[in-house]
Amino acid sequence: MNKADLITEVQKHLGIECSKAHAERAVNAVLSAVTRGLQVDGEVQVVGFGTFHVKDRAARTGLNPQTKQPMQIPASRTVGFRVGSGLRSAVAPPREDAS
Amino acid sequence: MNKADLITEVQKHLGIECSKAHAERAVNAVLSAVTRGLQVDGEVQVVGFGTFHVKDRAARTGLNPQTKQPMQIPASRTVGFRVGSGLRSAVAPPREDAS
DNA sequence: AAACCATGAATAAGGCCGACCTGATCACCG
DNA sequence: CGGTGATCAGGTCGGCCTTATTCATGGTTT
Incomplete structure (x- = not known):
């Protein structure tokens, strides 16, 4: 969609x-x-749907895939999402023992 | 919020x-x-905001924090979110060298 | 409807961070 | 007021992030 x-x-x-x-x-x-x-x-919570939250990630070591050399990934900010129980159950597979 | x-x-x-x-x-x-x-x-993409996607997770081994005994975490379905570039930059910290 | 530009996915491999389990409690939400 | 959600314990496994390129898709404007 x-x-x-x-x-x-x-x-x-x-x-x-x-x-x-x-x-x-x-x-x-x-x-x-x-x-x-x-x-x-820093956070938006919709009960049953999920919670968006701003995440600060510290600098860490990664690998440059081109050169295979280690490199430093700078500290960054991103947005995470924790799924709520309503949304989780809405996407759950059908129950096998429903009938 | x-x-x-x-x-x-x-x-x-x-x-x-x-x-x-x-x-x-x-x-x-x-x-x-x-x-x-x-x-x-299984997916909802809003360009610039982010993409919600249904994830199937295989069964895996975890630790019961109460008993400290290993236990099997059953396969499950959940919803992940990949942040889009617009939202990421909207929550980014202010630039230090903006002036 | 077409054009155009921006966004996003995929890929390589390593290391680190986050999800998830149970059960109890408390806070918050609607 | 009942339901949802966060927190916490520690180990394991999955996902994030790096660069550069290419291609596909999306979305807005004309």
């Missing part, structure tokens, strides 16, 4: 009277809000 | 004429759509 597909799916969820442009604004607003929350709080 | 804060921030992004309830529906629609995309495609 890409962004266009996501917008289409959001439109379905919002109801068919919602325009595609409106759904697009909703998607962009949510992504921007998550980004803003990470900038301000 | 929690879900209520996220909804408030989304409302700001959508414009002040958008109600809180409307912003909440937008948030829920986006989360549901991402969930649906993961169920159907």
Whole structure:
């Protein structure tokens, strides 16, 4: 699924009277809000879906794949995601003993 | 940031004429759509923000922290997230040599 | 619809960091 | 108020990150 597909799916969820442009604004607003929350709080938690959190990684040693020489990977900041129980169970494989 | 804060921030992004309830529906629609995309495609990619992907993890050996005895962690399915370059740079620390 | 630019995936190998297990507790969320 | 989520113990295994190139895809603009 890409962004266009996501917008289409959001439109379905919002109801068919919602325009595609409106759904697009909703998607962009949510992504921007998550980004803003990470900038301000370092963490965005949506219970049941998951938690985004800013991670600082210390400098470490890596290998340059071209030269095979060790090199220093500088300290960096990235964003991690811990999946919540609702999302985890939503993607779980079907139960074998469901019937 | 929690879900209520996220909804408030989304409302700001959508414009002040958008109600809180409307912003909440937008948030829920986006989360549901991402969930649906993961169920159907196994992956949801938003260029610049990041990519959610369903991961199957094989069974592996772990340690029961209570008993200190090795135990088998059963195969499972979870959701990973690879941060996109836009989000990564949005949370990056300020440049020291910006001026 | 087409064009154009940006983003992202894949690949090489090594070393380090993070996920995950259980069970209890507490805080927070909705 | 009930459910979710974070924390903690320690060992093992999987994933991250490096560079440079190429190609595919995505997304916005025209």
